Amino acid sequence: MDMSSVVSPNVEDVEALQTFFDALVDHVLTIERDVSRLKDVPGDREAIASLFRAMHNIKGDAAMCKVDFAVAIAHPIEGLLSRLRAGEVVFTDLTAEAILLATDRLELATDSLLSHHPLDNLRLPQLVQGLEKMSRSMPEGIDTAASALIESVTGFKAAASTILPIGKSPAISRKNLQVADDLRFFRAIALQSEARSPMFKGRTNRILRLAQETNQTGGKKVDPVQLEAAVYLHDLGMMLLPEPLWLHTGRMSDEEKLVLHSHPGYAAGLVQRMDGWEEAARMIAQHHEMPDGSGYPAGLKSGEICDGAKILAIVDAFEAVILKHIHRGRNRSVLRAIAEINACDKQFAPEWIEPFNRVIRRTIES
Structure with a gap:
């Protein structure tokens, strides 16, 4: 895909970008709720369908408002969720963390554009490339791709509990994931x-x-x-x-x-x-x-x-x-x-x- 819209997002219509952001906040809350449900019950069909709809709506809103970088982020996630909905892949903790990281970055990037702040520290190109790799991976390789995405975007190694044998995951990684989960919950309360x-x-x-x-x-x-x-x-x-x-x-x-x-x-x-x-x-x-x-x-x-x-x-x-x-x-x-x-x-x-x-x-x- 053309990465120029991700490397240097161009705001054509500030009012349209604000409209997209307002809708995005509601979609993100839905995504966080559905991901939490799927962490408890990975096969919850209702939560999977709701999660797919939320991401599909984000992509549609982004296209309508001409927020191209958001389309680039949402499209591969939508593809991965389509495979999940079809039963081709399973939902894991690393899949959850990658999706939540992507929506966090999308929300932060949109807010930064509205506030005229730089996006360099958000590493959006690495995020999109990692999401595309996840969406194309064979089922057994999705967690590995998710782990690589998380590390490339955040600089921290992801929890490896779904890749390494049970009991071999570094404690610090589990702690990092718990901190991220807590912060998302705290943010939801603030909103x-x-x-x-x-x-x-x-x-x-x-x-x-x-x-x-x-x-x-x-x-x-x-x-x-x-x-x-x-x-x-x-x-x-x-x-x-x-x-x-x-x-x-x-x-x-x-x-x-x-x-x-x-x-x-x-x-x-x-x-x-x-x-x-x-x-x-x-x-x-x-x-x-x-x-x-x-x-x-x-x-x-x-x-x-x-x-x-x-x-x-x-x-x-x-x-x-x-x-x-x-x-x-x-x-x-x-x-x-x-x-x-x-x-x-x-x-x-x-x-x-x-x-x-x-x-x-x-x-x-x-």
Whole structure:
């Protein structure tokens, strides 16, 4: 196939690309649900049919909206799922990971194009080549092709439990797959929260990008995987509060503030009970603390607050200010948000404000 559309995707119609992305988010949730079902019951015919329809719809939407790179990604997956539906091949954990990785990359690439960010780090050509090899492989070679695809795109070896004899799979590989599964689940929760109000559309991706780029610019002091989990789940506790409070505008009473201040503890309490996510839980618990000790829920001071929480506090507040001023127009609201964040010298960690400003400056100038 012509790889030019994958190497250098061309956006002919931004509105059509946005329409495709909006539909893609719903399809991805369906795919994640169906893959989870098939991991438990690989022969579930209803889940196989639903998974095929979702991928077929992604391909059709991409063709209609002229998103050629998305067609290139969806087409070989659709072919593989057609073989699965016909009973020619079986569903395995490695097949699942390859499909989920592909949909993750497709979603990230579309969002990056809409935000005018480069796609080089997503390795889309390697992804498409690997998917095409999977779709053409003999049944006994599909897992090997899937493993090679995952390594070429992510740089990490895939779990080999379906290739090596039982008990021979490296523990680190199993751990990597579990981390990826957890992150997809956390992201699904974040997107469900985002759906509670039209104002929050795209909020998760915006906060994630700002947090990761600020961390990178500031010397990558925070584990990016733990930071990603914290971004997805930092407002999980808000879902346990009364909805009128969650969507509250205007001044709050003292009683309402007390209820609101409980949400970091709810979210952190849930996350810290999940094996391997203790650092993310710490970031979540502390993301409303302030360097001068006036934050909540514990009144911690600067040296007691972890770097991940300091980053999360800045980008979360920035997004909140953007929403508050969005009626002024996107560019004006960004400028207003930058000014407001920089004016709050006691609310945010000064050592992270400077890297954050550099990220925002690049965003505006790109």
